[in-house]
Amino acid sequence: MKKTAKKRPTDEFSTLLLKWNKEKNTRDMPWKGEKDPYRIWLSEIILQQTRVEQGLAYYERFIAKFPTIKDLAAAPDTTVFKLWEGLGYYSRCRNLLVTARYISSDLNGVFPDTYDDIRALKGIGPYTASAISSFAYNLPHAVVDGNVFRVLSRIFGILTPIDSTEGKKYFTELADELLDKKNPGLYNQAIMDFGAVVCKPALPLCPTCVYNKDCYAYLEHKVNELPVKEKKTSIKKRWFYYLLIEHKGKLAIRQRTGKDIWNQLYEFPVIETTAEQETAALIDMAEQQEWIIPDKYSLSFVSPLFKQQLSHQLIAGRFISIKADRSGKLPAGAAWVSKKEMAEYPFPKFINQFLEKRDAIDQTLF
DNA sequence: AATCCGGGGTA
DNA sequence: TACCCAGGATT
Numbered sequence A: 001m002k003k004t005a006k007k008r009p010t011d012e013f014s015t016l017l018l019k020w021n022k023e024k025n026t027r028d029m030p031w032k033g034e035k036d037p038y039r040i041w042l043s044e045i046i047l048q049q050t051r052v053e054q055g056l057a058y059y060e061r062f063i064a065k066f067p068t069i070k071d072l073a074a075a076p077d078t079t080v081f082k083l084w085e086g087l088g089y090y091s092r093c094r095n096l097l098v099t100a101r102y103i104s105s106d107l108n109g110v111f112p113d114t115y116d117d118i119r120a121l122k123g124i125g126p127y128t129a130s131a132i133s134s135f136a137y138n139l140p141h142a143v144v145d146g147n148v149f150r151v152l153s154r155i156f157g158i159l160t161p162i163d164s165t166e167g168k169k170y171f172t173e174l175a176d177e178l179l180d181k182k183n184p185g186l187y188n189q190a191i192m193d194f195g196a197v198v199c200k201p202a203l204p205l206c207p208t209c210v211y212n213k214d215c216y217a218y219l220e221h222k223v224n225e226l227p228v229k230e231k232k233t234s235i236k237k238r239w240f241y242y243l244l245i246e247h248k249g250k251l252a253i254r255q256r257t258g259k260d261i262w263n264q265l266y267e268f269p270v271i272e273t274t275a276e277q278e279t280a281a282l283i284d285m286a287e288q289q290e291w292i293i294p295d296k297y298s299l300s301f302v303s304p305l306f307k308q309q310l311s312h313q314l315i316a317g318r319f320i321s322i323k324a325d326r327s328g329k330l331p332a333g334a335a336w337v338s339k340k341e342m343a344e345y346p347f348p349k350f351i352n353q354f355l356e357k358r359d360a361i362d363q364t365l366f
Numbered sequence B: 001a002a003t004c005c006g007g008g009g010t011a
Numbered sequence C: 001t002a003c004c005c006a007g008g009a010t011t
Helices: A011-024 A037-047 A052-065 A069-074 A077-084 A091-106 A115-119 A126-137 A146-156 A165-178 A184-197 A279-288 A349-361
Strands: A236-247 A250-255 A270-273 A297-302 A306-309 A313-324 A335-337
Touching: A011 A184, A037 A052, A037 A091, A037 A126, A052 A077, A069 A091, A077 A091, A115 A126, A126 A184, A146 A165, A146 A184, A236 A279, A236 A349, A270 A279, A279 A297, A279 A313, A306 A349, A313 A349
Parallel strands: A236 A313
Antiparallel strands: A236 A250, A236 A270, A250 A335, A297 A313, A306 A313
């Protein structure tokens, strides 16, 4: 039996972390200790840029409806998007389907078990590949997520911006050095729990923290300045005027396509502008589009102003209800659906918040 | 290297 | 409001 290697400075970090984890960490989550790579993968995709509290219910619903990756792979797109509805970042859902179908068909349902093969899957980047390979297969890859950036920058006093190329490289290398190579899964889980519970973004629990005797940020009173981020988000305003065109008891909807927000979700025919518009001007535009035919419709309702704040955009707009006696042209790909059928389609939050209030606003609306 | 992609919680 | 969250893809 070889003697233990000489203790390096960085060993102290993981020793304290695992000690905290064993003695103080009471955080419990359904995927903790999970070994089924499908469940681990699903939880990680759901949790990308998403708080545990927000993603939890989605995870439970997905597992209940799709117990195995083949169940997920066999589901229609719309069914899966409907289950994802409201969670945001819908490209995750698209990539989830692509990967589920690839593994089911090409890999006979067997999840890849090396870091590189996992990393190559759609929707899986460095973080998720490290998480899956360490949790499912105990491979020595350190996770670097928002928690890790925060914990390491504060304790070690790293001032390099975390959203710079240099910063990402530096933090990744440090994280891999610090990783307990014998317990990668346990270590990775512990550091993220620690960041979420103790070394929180706001009001971290420094007075009782196991690192407070030598934490750079705590000793230098820079806890609130770390981690450093260099880019500020700029927000642009967009106006969405949705036309609820009703004809023979049905409403026109279409699927969003392209590279814009809410790709693959559904919506009503929309007139988008960069400034607020009067209803009359919008009706004119709808006539010019030939969505409605002059004298063959009646304007029945204009909603109050609705707003939604996204990360990089502020969406404002109204819902304009029109009863059409004759059907005009519709936007490409649009179809007529009944109220009952509407429930099957995934809509963005902006539309759902209107649909939920619709009955309270006007009982006569579709 | 910069930008885009949601929705919700918190101070 | 501004910032952050178990990030990744695209340009």
